[in-house]
Structure formats: structure tokens, C-alpha cells
Amino acid sequence: MEIYYLTIKEAIGGLKKKSFSALELTKACLQRIKLIDKKLFAFLTIDESRAIEKAKEADRLIRKSTEAFRTKPLLGIPIGLKDLFTTKDLRTTAGAKIIKDYIPPFDATVVRKLKEAGAIILGKTNEDAWGHGSSGENSDYGPTRNPYNLDRVPGGSSSGSGAALASGECLMATGTDTGSSVRLPAAFCNLVGLKPTYGRVSRYGIIAMASSFDTIGHITRTVYDNALALEVTAGNDPYDATSSSIPVLNYASFLEKKIKSLKIGFPKEYLVEGIDKSVEENFYDTIKIFEKLGAKLKKVSLPHTEYAMACYYILVPSEVSSNLARFDGIRYGGERNLFGAEAKRRIMLGTYTLSAGYYDAYYLKAAKVRRLIKQDFERAFAEVDVMIAPSSPSIPFKIGEKIDNPLQMYLSDVFMCPVNVAGVPALNIPSGFIEGLPVGIQIIGPHFKEELLYQVGSAFEQETKFYQIKPEI
């Protein structure tokens, strides 16, 4: 197998044994980008010369001692960063034209941590502008394509991160998840994607979408790689007052634990109208695999599910309209008419729901419903350890299929947004293929129980190994 398709675990093994160097690994990814990214458009900016310089630096450290991996667990691993991640001296656009020439003077906390852990930053990945979208088509620079079928969307908003990783352009990519944006591209690209608990990972320096929903996650090929990366990114940050002080665990150590007798719930409200028959069948097959592994499956109820999307599409645009008010063309970026259609729509909607006379009817009402939805999850987790649900009600859809109907596009996240409303963590893992296209399920856990998601995800991955199926591109 080509080295750009290695898992992080395998790549670190190879680097330690000197089977290849960090420079060779980095060059293999850069070469891959040159070869195929014209078809995919996963990257907006490539930082080739700095990546090569950092890779040489990593090789010097590895030559000195393989103990270097103790303090730098991602040493020599080439990664892509979603373009919402602020990177010092490297163009950061949020997928939006209004800040097409913005060169930040500082690093996001997560970027600093990834650099300190030795990761090699190849560049910035394409995305729905500002994180607004489920398909990647809302990028002001053009859509990213799904490596498994170029006519299909890769899922969004972290569309470039999903496509880049699935096609071997990097070994890991970061994402943000406000309503689906890490999990959906992971599901549509046969990858493992984490939406951490709200506050588990610092938001400092991540261009804000909806500040009470935004979570900072990442996409990897395997559950182990994902756990390893969270050990790097998680933790309290004095620059983000909502980041949690709950200790960061050695997440990778939970992967070998059996899931026998673990109670896994599945919300009955998610298996009703609107879900593709083939996706439903895939989900029931998934349930059988978990039963075979000894877990106890149980139907649970999230009674306010029907209202979750309406709640989400009041609160999130409200916060969006406030966060995007800072783009005034004075300190950086251009004039406000340069916002794309979706950003304008959300600014308008949020301004409406926050405006005089409508605040009580919309924003306050939704903030109350948010409590009811959070309580639904708490009650469910009193009965079961984790829940599973399909990640998307459909297989990856065609580019252009939903672009003219914003409401239909919003509803493609119907199984995911409730998780962000409640602030709980969820992990997408691959659950197979339908018509040659990847589909995924999400494992949802109580607040700050990421280790449980990894334990359950790893057991399923060991049994199924869907991650080994690569796209033909």
C-alpha cells in the first residue's frame, strides 16, 4: 500500500523503524495533492515549503531518538487544517471570499497544540463558507467532490478535510462541528470523525460560527488515530472561558476494552419517515453486529426530536448573525456585500429572530426548547451507556441536488443537529457501503465521555474494518 494511505499508528511505526522518513511521507502527500486535487478541490491553500522544512526538522528529532514520540505524539504526521482554523502567517479564508486575503497574526490554540505535537501542516482545506452547509457546495471557492464518486458531495461543512483524508492527501484533517460538520463528511467519506463534548477542545482562534454550539473535532482513518489526536487537542485553555477543566484521559487506552454487556440505545424517533430504506437496512445490520459483540441493544426515546431542527435553526443563525457582524471590512477583509448567499441568508434569519418584537417568540422560545432537548438526552443516558443512530438519512447526494432548496439542505442534518443542541459528544464510524458510496453511524455519549465512544467504535471497527476500502481515484 502507498504510504499516504497509512493510518497514523502505522505511519509512526514506519517512522520509528526508519522504513521511510517524515520528509518522504510529507512529499508523498504533497505529490498526491498535485496529482488528484484538481479533480477534488479539497485544498484551498498549500503550504509546501514550510511543510517540507518541518518534515526535515521532524526527521532530525527522530534520528536523535525515537523517544521523541513520547513528547510529540504526532511527529512527522502530515495533516490538513480546515480553513476555519486560524494559522499564523498562513492565509485563512473560512471558505469565504470576503476574507480571501486574510493572513492571521496568531495561531488558534488547537493549531499551536498540533504544531507542538510535531504534526506537519500541509495546508488549509476547503469548506462551506463559515461552516454553513452540509455538502461543501457553499464554499465561495467552489465545491469539493467525493473521492468515492466525483458527482457526489463529500458532506460538509468540513468537506475538504473529508475528501483530502479519504483520497490520501493527508493522514488526518481537522474540522469543526456546529451541527454535523465533522460527522457528515466522515460518514460520506468512510472515515472516523469526532464531534467532542462542547468545551472539551478550545475554540480560541477558530473562526466562530455559533459560539454555544461550535465544537472542534478531527477526522481520521481509524478510531485509534482519532483517540490519539484528541489527547493532543483536548484540555482547558485560559483563552476560551467555556473550555472544560475536566481532566483529559489517555483515550487510546480504552480501545481494547470489551463492549460485552454495555447498554446501547437507539432512538426510535430517528427510524421513522424520511430515512432511505437502504440506510435503514444498513442501520439494522449495524445493530446485529453490536449484538454479536455482546452489547445489549435497547430502543430509547428522545421525545422532542421533531422540534430539534427548528430549535437549531433559530439559535444558530442568531449566533451567526452576531458573530459575522465583526466582518466590517475595516480591520481585515472586504465589504459585507461579498458574503455568499448562505451567509447572507443566515445573517438575515438570525437578525430577524433576534430583532425587537421577535426575540421572545423565537430566540427565547428556542432557548427553552433547547433545555427540553438536553433533558431528553439526559433521560436516555440514565437508561443506556451510549446511543447509536444513522449519521445521515440518505447516502451521499449528488452535487446540485439540494442547492436551490435551503430547507431541504438543512434537514439533511436531522440526526446530527440534536447532538449539538444538547452539547453531547458523538463519533461517526463507517458502517459500510450502499451503491458503492460510504455510509456511517454515529455513537452518541453523555457529556465528557469520549472514551466510551472510542471503546464502542473500536469494537465495531475491529469487527468490520470498512476503513480498509479505499476510493478508486
Added chain:
Amino acid sequence: MKKKIILTEDEIKHIARLANLPLTQEEINKFQEQLSEVVDYINKLNKINTDKVEPIAQLTDLVKVYKKDIQSSERSLTQEEASKNAKAKKNGFIKTKSIFNL
């Protein structure tokens, strides 16, 4: 199904002004239709009785987060760094449009 038009053209223009968003007539027409559809959808929350429910603003039970009142050189930018992305500058300062005498 006939689409309900909930927001009037004047309302769309008013919201755009509040949001400081210059819109073309084409955008006004499109947003009137699309936002009406979304507002119609979010109105379904009216079906739930929330009289006895307190609104929630944060999810992870944080209380009173303080930070030390100290100057951090780690996070300070020089004048040059802070202004380097501005399009209009004079003598190291960022130029803005006049906000008085509009």
C-alpha cells in the same frame, strides 16, 4: 404546494438594514421566498408549551469562570501585526469611514 409568504418585502429590507447587508433586488426576492419557508418551518416550536421551562444558555454546568487580571505578552500583537490586514491605513493607524455626520 403553494409556498406561504410570511415575510413582506419591506420586512426583508428592514432586516437587511439592521444587519448592515446591502442586497440586490434579486436577492431580496429570493430571500423573501426562502426565508419565509424557513420561518414557516421554525414556527412549529409554537406547538410546545414552554410556560414552565427556563431558557438555557450553556450546557456543561460551568459557573463563574474568572481569569487572572494580568497582561499576557503571549497574546499581545504589535501595532504592525494588528493592522497588517487592514486595507486603509495612515501613520500606522487603521482608517475608517466617518461615523459622525452621516
